[in-house]
Amino acid sequence: MVFKIKELGYLLKPGEKFTNEEDCIDDININTKSEIYLINKIEEKLNEMELKLNDKNWIETLTIIGNTIPQNNNLTLNQQFNELAYEFIKIGLNNFKKMGLEFNRPMDFYSEMLKSDEHMNYIINKLNNKLNNNKSKNKLNKKNKLNKNKTTKKMNKHKTIKKKLKK
Incomplete structure (x- = not known):
């Protein structure tokens, strides 16, 4: 299918050529018809x-x-x-x-839309349980560290005493 580009009003730039010159319209015929404006x-x-x-x-x-x-x-x-x-x-x-129209939303506008109250209570309880578990784990970790520190100190004391006795 050959495009009639010149019919659309495209003007060739210097050095440009169409592949099929026969189907193109001369520059003289462009925009010569009278436009009808209603x-x-x-x-x-x-x-x-x-x-x-x-x-x-x-x-x-x-x-x-x-x-x-x-x-x-x-x-x-x-x-x-x-x-x-x-x-x-x-x-x-x-x-x-x-x-006379109200344009302010109520404070709990999104709460019921997103999740029901039961589901929100369930989520809050789960979060509280996680927090409590984390706190108890942290306490245990601190106790374990203290115990390790105490035992290492005792071991170090025993080593130093043994060295002194050997001398």
Whole structure:
């Protein structure tokens, strides 16, 4: 299949050649046909789209259109986006207040969603048991170290006494 690249408006750069020159159109024929712009119909469609957006309640779209970005040269782009987002959040929360809607979640919002209370109690008990086991193991390890230290000291004393007696 031969591509008619020139029909699409591609102009050859110096030194470029098409593999099949017969199927290509001359540069003269490019963009000579008159384009038809249906400006009236395009404007009608734009107006329809704007009307549909304006007819909906704010709660359906939650769109917030703010002011232009304040050009502060001292701030990075990320900080500017953070400031804009903070402003938009304020606007959105004020809109919720005007509508009388609650926007704060309860403190235990995620607790029941993720795990039931029974399962959470089971997990807490398991963690407590692990902690207790670790504490008891640590105590035993400390006792064992102390005992080893005591026995090594006693052994060293016996060795030194034996050396003295041999002399």
